[in-house]
Amino acid sequence: MGQNLNIILIDSEENTRNIIKSYLSELENIQISSECIFEYSDIDEGIKKSFETQNSILLIDISENTEKALESIRKLKDEKKDTLIAALSYKATTDVIIKAMRAGAKEFISKPVIKTDFKETITALIQEIDNKTVNESCKIISTFSNKGGIGKTSIAVNLAIELAQLSKEKVALVDLNLQLGDVATFLDLTPSFAMDYIANNIQNLDDNELLKTLTRYKNTSLYVIADPLNIDKSKEITSAQIEEILQSLKKSFSYIVIDIGTNIDSKTIKALDMSDLILLVATVNLPAIRSIQRCMEMFNKLGYTQDKIKLVLNRYMENEEIKTSDIEEVVKQKVYWKIPNNYLTMMSAINKGVPVNEINQESNIAQNYMDFASKVSDYLITQKLLKDYNKRENIRI
Numbered sequence: 001m002g003q004n005l006n007i008i009l010i011d012s013e014e015n016t017r018n019i020i021k022s023y024l025s026e027l028e029n030i031q032i033s034s035e036c037i038f039e040y041s042d043i044d045e046g047i048k049k050s051f052e053t054q055n056s057i058l059l060i061d062i063s064e065n066t067e068k069a070l071e072s073i074r075k076l077k078d079e080k081k082d083t084l085i086a087a088l089s090y091k092a093t094t095d096v097i098i099k100a101m102r103a104g105a106k107e108f109i110s111k112p113v114i115k116t117d118f119k120e121t122i123t124a125l126i127q128e129i130d131n132k133t134v135n136e137s138c139k140i141i142s143t144f145s146n147k148g149g150i151g152k153t154s155i156a157v158n159l160a161i162e163l164a165q166l167s168k169e170k171v172a173l174v175d176l177n178l179q180l181g182d183v184a185t186f187l188d189l190t191p192s193f194a195m196d197y198i199a200n201n202i203q204n205l206d207d208n209e210l211l212k213t214l215t216r217y218k219n220t221s222l223y224v225i226a227d228p229l230n231i232d233k234s235k236e237i238t239s240a241q242i243e244e245i246l247q248s249l250k251k252s253f254s255y256i257v258i259d260i261g262t263n264i265d266s267k268t269i270k271a272l273d274m275s276d277l278i279l280l281v282a283t284v285n286l287p288a289i290r291s292i293q294r295c296m297e298m299f300n301k302l303g304y305t306q307d308k309i310k311l312v313l314n315r316y317m318e319n320e321e322i323k324t325s326d327i328e329e330v331v332k333q334k335v336y337w338k339i340p341n342n343y344l345t346m347m348s349a350i351n352k353g354v355p356v357n358e359i360n361q362e363s364n365i366a367q368n369y370m371d372f373a374s375k376v377s378d379y380l381i382t383q384k385l386l387k388d389y390n391k392r393e394n395i396r397i
């Protein structure tokens with residue numbers, strides 16, 4: 001840690017404040033001065049202080065008046081995107097933790113505060129500021145199917161924009177259809193740099209420079225890496241380069257969404273390996289169901305666990321001849337999500353080069369994508385919590 005780091009603490013319990021002060025005193029380059037400690041009744045002042053203080057981490061108790069506390073976190077995060085926040089609470093239920101993280105907290109600390117957990121959490125946040133380590137909370141989501149024309153690109157694009165809007169964090173959308181990608185077309189972007197340039201230069205790009213090579217979608221926190229303009233260039237890209245690019249992106253992004261395409265090669269397998277969640281896309285018809293079976297067999301061979309693969313039915317219509325339960329029985333996998341068939345909105349979005357929520361926010365498909373993004377982000381948060389929990393339990397044993 002190069003510079004001193006300031007802690008802002010909002011907690012009404014004197015006991016907790018003293019405990020936190022003593023734990024912090026054991027950490028290097030951390031300071032907490034008396035004017036940075038606030039009672040819960042002075043929450044607005046605490047938030048203001050956090051807004052004004054550079055290099056700071058806000059620790060805020062949300063045990064009581066949870067809604068007001070979460071609203072304050074949301075506002076602060078809206079105005080100062082890079083603020084690091086850890087929420088504290090006696091109510092450490094999954095529901096509360098997910099709400100806190102949704103509002104913008106990066107970490108959650110259960111009360112009463114346990115020394116090892118507390119120090120680990122603060123250290124993780126410091127590392128994030130230092131940007132030395134890969135951001136553990138960055139999650140990679142891929143859309144995959146061995147069939148074309150099924151909706152992989154539509155899902156990657158619309159899910160990515162919804163995740164960006166929901167989380168207010170940076171989301172990278174990567175087109176791995178290296179020969180004929182269409183993510184840039186779906187968003188009407190003309191990228192200055194594409195995957196070939198980034199792959200060739202990844203070793204020399206620092207995080208800031210890498211960010212500048214991505215193409216931002218309008219005024220949002222969604223950034224795109226498009227496929228190479230020249231098809232020949234795509235052959236020169238290696239799986240090691242893909243790995244390096246994804247590792248680098250993990251440092252600055254909260255989500256990476258990859259449109260994997262249908263092609264299976266060392267590059268796409270690398271991306272699948274690195275994914276936290278693979279959305280296996282299918283439509284409801286026999287050939288598509290057979291192809292899901294084949295994909296599941298392949299994932300099995302690749303050693304992927306069930307919790308990494310989720311089945312998504314696209315262009316779903318009620319009263320389909322083949323029932324969802326039939327599909328689940330055949331592929332031995334629950335259907336995770338259904339996206340309704342809405343040809344007009346979808347076509348108009350593609351033709352205009354915008355996500356469906358810009359065509360009609362109230363349409364069933366735009367609403368569905370919003371809910372889908374919430375479900376995916378809640379799932380990934382829960383997975384991270386489980387992982388952290390198991391890690392801590394192992395350390396204690």
Ligand SMILES: Nc1ncnc2c1ncn2[C@@H]1O[C@H](COP(=O)(O)OP(=O)(O)O)[C@@H](O)[C@H]1O
Nearest residue numbers: 148149150151152153154315340341342343346
């Ligand atoms: N939910 C949907 N309802 C209706 N049409 C859809 C839906 N999702 C995708 N489509 C259409 O299906 C076609 C193929 O989608 P695309 O995302 O390009 O598939 P893939 O990437 O799998 O090849 C597009 O023309 C798109 O408009």
Ligand SMILES: [Mg+2]
Nearest residue numbers: 152153177182
């Ligand atoms: Mg596609």
